[in-house]
Amino acid sequence: MAAVARLAGVSLKTVSRVVNGEASVRPETAARVRVAWKELGYRRNDAASTLARAQAPAGIGLIIEDISDPFYSRLTRGVQEVARAHGHFVMLSSSEENSELERSTVLALTARGIAGLIVVPHSDDQHYLEPEIESGLSVVFVDRPPQGLVADSVMSNNIEGSRLAVKHLLDLGHRRIAFVGNDRSVYTSTQRLRGYRKAHTVAGVTADEERLVILGPRTEAEAGAATSALLGSPNPPTAVFAQNNLLTTGAWRAIRESGTPVALVGFDDFALADVLDPPVTVVAQDPMTLGRKAAELLFSRLADATGPVQRIIVPTRLIVRG
Amino acid sequence: MAAVARLAGVSLKTVSRVVNGEASVRPETAARVRVAWKELGYRRNDAASTLARAQAPAGIGLIIEDISDPFYSRLTRGVQEVARAHGHFVMLSSSEENSELERSTVLALTARGIAGLIVVPHSDDQHYLEPEIESGLSVVFVDRPPQGLVADSVMSNNIEGSRLAVKHLLDLGHRRIAFVGNDRSVYTSTQRLRGYRKAHTVAGVTADEERLVILGPRTEAEAGAATSALLGSPNPPTAVFAQNNLLTTGAWRAIRESGTPVALVGFDDFALADVLDPPVTVVAQDPMTLGRKAAELLFSRLADATGPVQRIIVPTRLIVRG
DNA sequence: CTGAAAGCGCTTACAG
């Protein structure tokens, strides 16, 4: 900016005026400044501008795993609604299920001066957030609890929802129920497996876990392949419980291709589940509410950071279809 | 920070060291600083920190209309891929189909110091970006061209894709083809209507636009209601062409409920379109490529801002199902 | 319509 001022033969203040489009500058002066500034390829430093103005527009950060998953996009809407009501805008960034990226993304966001942060943790350690929290950043975790850190969190009622889904299948008479989930590093998957076990225990049924519990698939295709393998095995399941929406549609495709009448229940509802043939019974989560509660918790922390750590559980709901 | 230093009886530099977790501070000193800082509820000013360090992590901004629309989430992934390859992270924000919000969100993002910006414009005037662009911000528009501004843009081949879809229906012998789209303020909708007209003209068929062209629906439910009304009218269409994925599923539901065998083609592909009964023929856009191209164009501008304004058209593809 | 001065809240060398 100083260079521009020198070249145009004016003061810093005048350059500032032109750059910010303030009215009161003589046209010729403004033109001279503009020429100098194009000439030098000048670009305003926003950090300095923000510092001097002593106010950036208020915003909060949100880190999710994957925007293309409708679960996260609905959660994001919930966060946005509440943020807007509080006059804040949301800066969203995705960790792409990459722990290293989670960390760098979080830090890139905080470096930009946000009032608070909501995180769907992916890595197995959020210790790196400690200095930021110490520096006064408020953080709320959603969908999964933090690790290596004690902080507020908002989660679905995974165990109970899963228990009800599997109970539903047991009540229908199924005794060989497969569980298709992610690998053990995924918190929600292990919680939902616990619900699967609980339902069996309560019903006095021993699950053939060795053959029926599949932990690993992450994509629709992988879930399809795993389900196909299950259905083709010597003693196949009569029902499948899939741990999230992607795995559910993968299992649905595999069952359909097999041509056998295998029951299916999914954790997390998805678009068109009601009009598939056969339709899909699900344990519906409420991602909007997860996001909304997380944001509300964050803003209450922003208003008053004291008080014990909170852990909010959002209920799930069995939707029986077909 | 000065207050903390005073209270702890140390210099600014020492407070800075403690806040940033630099090693070489005597434990007792550090502890004293920490106490003072908690006491005062100190929180580091990130703008000042960034300014002094003379480097924020490199990032670009992306403004879309609605994250919960899979079209935008796939577009976002494309942007993210390219940004990551360039060592930049993406700050995403949604305008929620609100023009006022688009403006404030864009400005909030630019105030945070981003290298460049990609915008899916919603408002009918992006003039407000002029000062930012003058200040050196590079901006690329995607999915729709900017208005009130000349700038780079990346778009789908709307007219041609739409023309092929409608030609497909005409070739099948349909003569009463409905068009279900958004209102005229939506650029993509009017472009796709032009393709609809072009196909009719080429085929020498006069479309009954007065009764068959519905402009207005924005949601799945609205599209369903509009389609039901069409199907219940005296001289109903034998085929429907819907202008985006939401409108398509809305039309699909209405057709299914009506029990009549009406053909359907949608613009933009969607999950499970292939396994619905009947399956849905679509003109597939390539949202990942839209995002990728927009990001590539942005980074090429960042490297060299000169050169003429570019307008990149991404092809679409008819996927015939059922 | 234009400018000189002070200051935004940090961090970076440099000393000791």
Next chain:
DNA sequence: CTGAAAGCGCTTACAG
């Protein structure tokens, strides 16, 4: 292990 000084690149009053 700790500090005094200068400076990051802007903007805000205040004058004229």
